[in-house]
Amino acid sequence: xxxxxxxxxxxxSIFPHEIKFILSETxxxxxNTLRRIMIAEVPTLAxxxxxxxxxxxxxxxxxxxxxxxxxxxxxxxxNTMRGGDCHGAFVPHxxxxxxxRCPRCSVEFMLDVDFDKVAADRAENERDLPLxxxxxxxxxxNEHVIPAHFLNxxxxxxxxxxxxxxxxxxxxxxxxxxxxxxxxISKEHAKWCPxxxxxxxxxxxxxxxxxxxxxxxxxxxxQLIDVCPDRILELDEVSGKIIVAENAWxxxxxxxDLKVLQSTMKKREEDEDFVTxxxxxxxxxxxxxxxxxxxxxxxxxxxxxxxxxxxxxxRPEIENLREI
Amino acid sequence: MNAPERSAAFLLDxxxxxxxxxxxxxxxxxxxxxxxxxxxxxxMGNLIRMQLLRYSxxxxxxxxxxxxxxxxxxxxxxxxxxxxxxxxxxxxxxEDLIGETGAxxxxxxxxxxxxxxxxxxVGVIGPF
Numbered sequence: 467x468x469x470x471x472x473x474x475x476x477x478x479s480i481f482p483h484e485i486k487f488i489l490s491e492t493x494x495x496x497x498n499t500l501r502r503i504m505i506a507e508v509p510t511l512a513x514x515x516x517x518x519x520x521x522x523x524x525x526x527x528x529x530x531x532x533x534x535x536x537x538x539x540x541x542x543x544x545n546t547m548r549g550g551d552c553h554g555a556f557v558p559h560x561x562x563x564x565x566x567r568c569p570r571c572s573v574e575f576m577l578d579v580d581f582d583k584v585a586a587d588r589a590e591n592e593r594d595l596p597l598x599x600x601x602x603x604x605x606x607x608n609e610h611v612i613p614a615h616f617l618n619x620x621x622x623x624x625x626x627x628x629x630x631x632x633x634x635x636x637x638x639x640x641x642x643x644x645x646x647x648x649x650x651i652s653k654e655h656a657k658w659c660p661x662x663x664x665x666x667x668x669x670x671x672x673x674x675x676x677x678x679x680x681x682x683x684x685x686x687x688x689q690l691i692d693v694c695p696d697r698i699l700e701l702d703e704v705s706g707k708i709i710v711a712e713n714a715w716x717x718x719x720x721x722x723d724l725k726v727l728q729s730t731m732k733k734r735e736e737d738e739d740f741v742t743x744x745x746x747x748x749x750x751x752x753x754x755x756x757x758x759x760x761x762x763x764x765x766x767x768x769x770x771x772x773x774x775x776x777x778x779x780x781r782p783e784i785e786n787l788r789e790i
Numbered sequence: 791m792n793a794p795e796r797s798a799a800f801l802l803d804x805x806x807x808x809x810x811x812x813x814x815x816x817x818x819x820x821x822x823x824x825x826x827x828x829x830x831x832x833x834m835g836n837l838i839r840m841q842l843l844r845y846s847x848x849x850x851x852x853x854x855x856x857x858x859x860x861x862x863x864x865x866x867x868x869x870x871x872x873x874x875x876x877x878x879x880x881x882x883x884x885e886d887l888i889g890e891t892g893a894x895x896x897x898x899x900x901x902x903x904x905x906x907x908x909x910x911x912v913g914v915i916g917p918f
Contacts, residue, residue: 469844470886475897477905487901495840496890502833507800560801654796763902770898774891776834780827781884783810787825788877 471496482548483617483755485762488669490749497666497750503769504664505652507776509553510759511539511573511611512657513645520642523599525633530641533632535657537601538759539573539647540614549614549760551768556649567646573611575604575645581635596636602629604645611647614758660765662755669749670718671742672698672710678740679708686731690740693723699741708741715751718743799861800829813877822850822868823876831855835863841883842867847874 473492479485489497516531523530543550562571579599601613615629616622635641652659679687687708691699698714698721701707711717721743728739756762802808808828816822827834835853842851850868867876 468882468886468889469841470889470893473890473894473897475894475901477901480902480905480909492890492894493840495836496894499833499837507833560797651800653799766898767895770891770895774888774895777884777888777891780810780834781881781888784825784877784881784884787811787813788881 478751480763481618482761483758484753485766486751486753487766488749488751489666490669492748494747494750497752499773500769501664501666501752503772504661504754504765505659507651507653507772508660508760508765508768509551509558509649509651509772510658510660511541511552511556511647511649512655513537513539513575514559514572514648514650515646517644517646518642519644520640522639523633523635523641524639530633530643534645535655537604537630537632538614538757540612540759542610542612543764544610548764549756549758550764551760551771552649553768553771555610558650559648567648569608571648573647574607575613575647576607576643577604577632577645578642579603579635580640580642581637582640585637594637596634598627598634599632599641600627600629601632602627603632617756617758660756660760660768662757664752664754664765666750666752667719668745669751670698670715670721671744671746672714672718673742673744674699674708674710675738675740675742676707678738682731682740690724690727690731693727695720695723698743798829799831802829816866816868819868821870821872821875822866825865825867825876825880827863827865829861830863831861835865837887838865838880838883841887842879845879845882847871848879851879 471492473496474490476488476490477485478487489500513531513534516527516534518527521527521530525533540549541552541555542548543555557571559567559571562568564571577599579597581597584597585593601615604613606612613629616625633641650658682690684706687701687706690708691697691701696714696717696719698711698718699708700711702709724741724743725739728741729735731740754762754765756765760768802810810828812826814824814826816824832855835855839851839853842848847869848867849870850866853863853865856862856864865880867879869876869879
């Protein structure tokens with residue numbers, strides 16, 4: 467007996483850093499599992515090992531190493547030339563057969579900034595100002611892997627620096643290091659998390675009880691409409707009835723005020739409500755925001771891949787139990 | 791000092807020959823048993839449990855995480871008759887979920903393609 471569901475997806479908007487879509491005809495558990503995988507189990511690249519040659523800055527080694535780890539690292543998929551899924555291109559370093567590290571499981575970044583060397587090229591009046599070492603100074607040994615400096619061009623235009631600032635150095639200070647990036651998942655450390663926020667809301671089912679509403683006066687109807695901070699209800703000019711606003715599903719967040727007001731308006735406790743707002747049990751509005759390391763749509767596809775792989779790996783384990 | 795490796799949350803402990811799934815048939819109740827999944831959490835537990843509840847042959851399906859510091863799930867299933875054992879029910883659930891994930895993948899790909907066709911030119915490509 468097959469009780470397989472047929473889920474549907476409707477995309478609302480796609481940007482490199484954010485995707486909004488509606489997932490429907492499936493259970494809450496599927497939506498929640500998808501969300502949990504996006505947050506915790508999508509593999510990404512992040513700096514995991516730092517070898518220092520020189521650090522005379524004001525921040526100590528491990529402080530800078532911590533900051534380097536949190537820089538989002540983008541894998542430019544050769545097919546699409548945007549932040550893509552690194553799962554196929556790299557091997558987790560634990561599983562790699564190499565001795566220490568190799569191009570299959572890791573990417574090396576070189577960073578070498580010497581204040582005194584850079585000072586010669588700077589303008590006269592700026593020569594003694596602190597110099598910011600940013601993610602733009604990291605040089606990768608793999609042309610497909612680069613640090614994600616900004617989310618989009620707006621951020622780049624607004625920023626004062628050329629990338630994510632790592633440390634500010636002054637005269638006589640020198641930072642020289644080699645950073646090794648590896649593939650991992652957020653369960654091991656939050657630096658590998660591909661999303662800034664992965665959330666879903668329930669689709670609001672707003673029903674207006676026309677019969678009950680017809681017993682209300684015009685002022686009472688206006689009261690009901692005004693009490694909602696989200697403006698999900700409107701007054702139809704022609705018929706004078708309460709109707710649901712066009713984009714109510716986008717706006718509906720808080721409906722407690724509406725409920726409280728209705729309980730005071732009702733003639734008897736047991737009467738039906740005039741307007742009911744309920745959570746849909748099988749329609750969800752997702753909003754996934756990336757950190758810049760992976761494009762949002764690739765995060766979604768990668769999470770579906772991870773779910774598929776996890777379930778497929780469980781199948782033979784369960785079949786093994788049968789024999790016993 | 792006592793903190794376990796973070797990777798212990800998702801990697802099986804090979805030194806102790808940890809297996810992914812074990813099954814213990816219930817001695818007191820007929821057609822019931824408990825599956826123990828190692829290195830899994832609510833991500834899989836809730837998903838499988840909700841799928842099991844859709845079957846008419848399943849009388850009881852529930853999961854718990856015995857201790858938050860130990861990454862393990864206990865999934866208890868009781869079926870209505872011996873024609874369908876707990877293992878059968880779980881196997882069906884996993885099959886249906888694999889099918890659903892496959893359908894979801896295709897649906898996502900086609901939805902993204904459709905949206906891109908209708909809204910060409912949005913979303914700038916380029917490394918920043």
